[in-house]
Amino acid sequence: MAPELPGPDGLVRVDNRDLSRISVVAQCLDNQWVTRDLLDHMLVRRLSYEDVERRRRQDARAEYLRSLLNAEQVIVNRAYFFNNPVVYQDFVDRGPQRDAFRALLDESVLVPFLLRERSPADEPRFTVDQVGWSAWRDLLGDLDAIRCLRLSWDDTENDECTQRLMFEEFHRFLLQLRGFNLDALRRDLGLDEADIPLLKQRLRDVTLWAADTDRADRESFYRTFLVEPGTQPAQGRFRSAPLVAELKQIIDLRYNTTVPDAVERYALIPTDSLRRTALQERPPVRTRRTAEDGVPRQDLLQVLDLLRTLRPQAFDLAQSPLRIDLTGLDLRHVRQARDTDEWRGYLTALEALLDDPTDFVARGQAVYDRYLALARRLAEIVGERRRSHMRIWQPVIRITVEVLGASASLIYDGDPRLEVLGDVATEVAARGAEAVVRFAVVGRDQRRAGNELATGIDVMRVRLERAREEWEELVRRMREGGFPVTDGHVDRDSEPNIDRPREDE
Template identity: 50%
Template sequence: MSATAGGEFNRVVNSDLKPVAVVAQCLDNQWVPRELLGSMLEHGRSLRHAKVADARLRAVRHEYLRALLNSQQVIVNRAFFLNNHAVYQDFQNGGVSREAFKALLGDSVIVPYLYNETSLVEEREFTVQSEGERAWREAVGDVATGSCLRLSWDNDENARLTRLKLGTSFHRHLLTMSMFEAEPLQRDFELDEEDTRRLQARLRDVSRWALDSESVTRERFYKAFVVADDTNPAEGKYDRTKPFAAELKQLGDLKYNTALADALSRYPLTPADSLDRTALQEDRIISRSGGVSADELLHMLQQQAFALIQNPLNVGFTGLELDHVWRARGTDEWTLYKDSLLYLLQEPERLLETPEEFTARGQDVYNRYVSLAEQLSGIVGRRREGVVDRWQPIIKFSIHTLGSVISVMFDTDPYIEVAGEVADSIAAEASKAVVRFAVVGRDQRRAGKQLETSVDLMQVKFDRTRDEWNGLIRRMEESGFSSHRTVHRPDDDATLNAPDESEDTG
């Protein structure tokens, strides 16, 4: 038990977490949406610039609330309760938001993660906002019970796991950057061939630096490759004169923010308008399934194509607050959505033996999420005049391999989009591609402002990747899916990326 000013919190480890527990990247104090990052570099603005701070706060808040709505639990580093206004604004003052936060904390929906602390309120070793620290102590003191998380509650074991799973993992990632393939880099960052080659050369510089450095942290990496010289990385003054500072920052941040989720064998929640986890070019994105064949996947997609009925909704995030999410989680609609998602995640590859059942499960997640969205719209109530926030949900399957993505959009007339080419390194080899299921809005340009949910579902296995990948595309077209190719990376869904579950830290 962890002592607080008001009660006792259960000391938990990863094996005590719910199946769909997430670590939200948006709460990282360096996370910036890609569009905003480009603007910061163009205009020479830091994270402390008023326009940047306001835009970033809105984006963080949106993703934080989305995480709380879509998942069973959200794991939050204790530091964020003390220094992230998007989090502590809910319990800083009295009112319904504070009561909602206390309820979510007490019910272990919000689970504080302790790096090496043993108490939720012990003295901190990091920078805080005084109003956040004061509000946190008061809020925790009013909560009788809840849960707090560490990698291990044995101090020596926790230190070992922290070093191995978090520090060494980031160092190893920088070392492997020298081997990144051109095709996925070109797609993920929308580069031409010459800039792709230059980025690969810069990645080799990073790997050499990591090899020669005794101590590798994200802060030191930032100082060397991302931020202006002689500035504090926390200020976020990114240096456009340092080659590919934006691209290196995004790759470093993505690995930094997936490490804890992987250590816990749970889900890193990738925000909309951010790099997808496949940009890390990992050998294994998920390991819980043995993989299905391209024939089985195609059969399932054919069945799904004719099962959908789309209903436009006037639903979105305009006016959403924490108490709305809390109330929505208490509805039958949220419980049914959660149960349907868990059911879909139960050994999905076996369902391909009976594609009709798989289709029914996918359709059920869609239906339940739409019902939840309608319920949430009623809870939020009438939006301010002049605001049109029309959400038109569709089901989207995407298949991700190294270098290329096939997105299958089940709109009124189902179609596919193909981005990129299979990387040369796996072209003639066996591989597994990640299959993702999502409920997203038709208008992908507004994805970052809409309600959506997404989960990495299974793997599809190839013996000769490029031949079978191109064969899958051709057979989809022959089955009636219209298609088009794009040189750009597809629009991002807010994504629950399944971690490697082969390692257990509990």
């Protein structure tokens, strides 16, 4: 498709078909985002956003620069350009930073997202930061053209898409929380088993509220469950109540994935934030297929085909360790780094991984290696010798099938093998059960099934009619595949890596 030419107002109207492949929406620009560590600190000390504003801005700035370094294109809600100082600090004054920002707009690295507006210069219907708004209007006046994204440029269709793909999806998520796998969610949230009853009750409360309220949006959720009565959500004065932090994290995560999902691109989730696995995005339960002789068939190719649909999760898993210290860097340094062979090599490796997430071990390592090279090149641009906090990463991919407490895992980490833990009990041998197929990518010291589940993604649920019989058939067929078999209790090496550094470091 030929690129659309700018209109008389300089606006180039684009939709998701015109976006680069590695386009992201950065959660760090959300005015409610704080790291998990800072949120815990706020709750313990009874602090508001204003009390921790300096730290919030530092964290958001580092993640914002990281998004521009790690992605080909960054989609930014129009309001953030003038209401978030993390963004507008680069163009409020004339100089090299403003020139770099303008260039990123010209190059479509930064793409404003318009919800219902038809122009980036439309007068906002909400409270604005006057410093940022004045600077934004001044910047727009200097641009010959600007590319802006909407779900549709037909107003009626845009309203329908916004309602269906964003508002209704968020509402549907609230209605589904009651049915979440509590043990998996507990692990993602870092809770203890003793917290499960209360977690179950809180999710039930949210679901009942969402079913009964006329306005199930995030602001209403904050008022009902999170912030002190009589205060504004934007103030960040949270209640002293159990699971407030956990509810905030999961709701914020879903809220910030609606736009990237709607435009079929990626959410760039900040470090020290709840990962996308907590959303428990999974396909429906599938029935077992049988061969002509009536024997249930385990088709691993079917599993692998399904994994290829997991690009959003694979992207998040790949990005989580790609972080370097960006202290002291500014926008022009990041823009210079994007114009290097090292950056292009990293982007090519990331695209290759997303082409086939099932080859995560080799392709994920290639992404990581290229990113290390990019980090070294960035240090040269800044003109400092910077010691990276990144260490050698040794990713391990696991495909695990779990049935009634028993599990069988195919492990790929240079020495592929089958690991079997437990067995289906005799007393439930003839009963039906649900088998869960899980995909996970972890560090080398987390290969044990009990350690890696917090980062796993449930990708398929299969109904077994005779649990033990079909479980034994599955394990037998896996063993026939020629993989060395372990019982899951052998010692693992303890080489240091990004997930666990040396004791003396």
